[in-house]
Amino acid sequence: MRFLLILALLLPVFSFAGEAKDIADDPVMEMRMIRLAEKVRCLVCQSEPVSTSHSDWSNDVRAIMRDKMKAGATDQQIMDLLVERFGKSVLFDPPVDKETMPLWMAPFILLLLGGLGLFYQLKKRRGVVVDTTLSVQDEQRAASLLNEPSAALNDAPEPVGQGGKKDTQA
Amino acid sequence: MRFILPFVIFLVLSVFLYKGLGRDTREVPSPLVGKPAPAFMLPQLHDATRQFAPKEMLGKVWLLNVWASWCGACKDEHPILMELSHQNIVPIVGLDYKDKRLDGEATLNNAGDPYNLVIADLDGKVGFDYGVYGVPETYVIDKKGIIKFKLIGPVTPQNLRETILPMVAELEKQ
Numbered sequence: 001m002r003f004l005l006i007l008a009l010l011l012p013v014f015s016f017a018g019e020a021k022d023i024a025d026d027p028v029m030e031m032r033m034i035r036l037a038e039k040v041r042c043l044v045c046q047s048e049p050v051s052t053s054h055s056d057w058s059n060d061v062r063a064i065m066r067d068k069m070k071a072g073a074t075d076q077q078i079m080d081l082l083v084e085r086f087g088k089s090v091l092f093d094p095p096v097d098k099e100t101m102p103l104w105m106a107p108f109i110l111l112l113l114g115g116l117g118l119f120y121q122l123k124k125r126r127g128v129v130v131d132t133t134l135s136v137q138d139e140q141r142a143a144s145l146l147n148e149p150s151a152a153l154n155d156a157p158e159p160v161g162q163g164g165k166k167d168t169q170a
Numbered sequence: 171m172r173f174i175l176p177f178v179i180f181l182v183l184s185v186f187l188y189k190g191l192g193r194d195t196r197e198v199p200s201p202l203v204g205k206p207a208p209a210f211m212l213p214q215l216h217d218a219t220r221q222f223a224p225k226e227m228l229g230k231v232w233l234l235n236v237w238a239s240w241c242g243a244c245k246d247e248h249p250i251l252m253e254l255s256h257q258n259i260v261p262i263v264g265l266d267y268k269d270k271r272l273d274g275e276a277t278l279n280n281a282g283d284p285y286n287l288v289i290a291d292l293d294g295k296v297g298f299d300y301g302v303y304g305v306p307e308t309y310v311i312d313k314k315g316i317i318k319f320k321l322i323g324p325v326t327p328q329n330l331r332e333t334i335l336p337m338v339a340e341l342e343k344q
Contacts, residue, residue: 043303085301087201
């Protein structure tokens with residue numbers, strides 16, 4: 001049983017074994033490539049990074065990344081190259097710029113709108129509550145209602161001292 | 171009266187969600203639109219001794235159609251391209267993407283060849299420069315060699331009639 005548990009806990013470790021079919025000769029460079037490829041969206045499979053995808057396109061992108069790294073390109077240069085060809089949607093982490101600004105600002109704008117709405121709603125309500133003064137008749141009526149709570153609150157008032165048994169299941 | 175605002179918000183949200191429902195998330199806008207078509211020099215499919223470079227097409231509006239013998243959707247668009255080539259409206263250059271030369275040639279010999287010429291991008295390097303990630307893809311390139319439009323997915327009678335041909339006609343006037 002304990003053995004099974006250990007095996008189950010180790011599963012995530014084994015699951016890494018399936019990544020990246022062909023590997024660069026240099027394991028350090030391969031690690032660097034995989035780390036960079038984790039930030040690149042596989043355009044064929046959409047929700048998967050290029051680092052774990054087995055699609056043909058991702059294989060190609062990884063091969064190109066290796067080639068460029070061998071040729072001495074920096075990570076930034078490689079990312080720029082990909083963005084130049086495939087657009088910003090290859091980046092899992094979209095940059096903050098003119099085009100993506102509405103997206104980044106949307107939560108704050110919505111929060112602001114909601115806050116303003118709430119503020120005005122509360123202000124309006126407070127105005128209504130404060131400005132209302134009861135007439136003398138109303139005040140008397142309220143007082144009389146408040147003085148006999150059971151009659152006012154319950155539709156079917158329970159007469160005091162009748163049997164004394166209540167429905168315990170209620 | 172007090173329900174009007176929530177109702178309007180609901181309607182606006184519904185419209186957005188409904189529109190989002192119909193969108194193909196695979197269609198990402200190409201950053202190459204509006205930029206010069208990347209230069210290359212590749213051998214032709216039928217005759218490897220002859221080369222082709224996009225600058226040979228300067229002064230013409232043309233279509234670059236990326237296809238492959240292994241690509242299923244390319245078979246769907248093939249008859250439409252055949253029809254288009256018979257009409258002689260716009261030259262179509264085919265780019266055989268990541269294919270075996272013999273397979274590519276056999277496909278065209280069997281099904282018909284809608285292309286004015288076909289280039290062989292056997293290792294897919296030129297396809298990468300053009301941002302190809304799924305075949306078929308079709309580029310509309312203007313007289314100055316600028317990419318004006320990129321279609322991801324097959325050419326259909328509808329997108330040909332509504333988008334590609336009007337654009338070609340417009341670019342021809344320039």
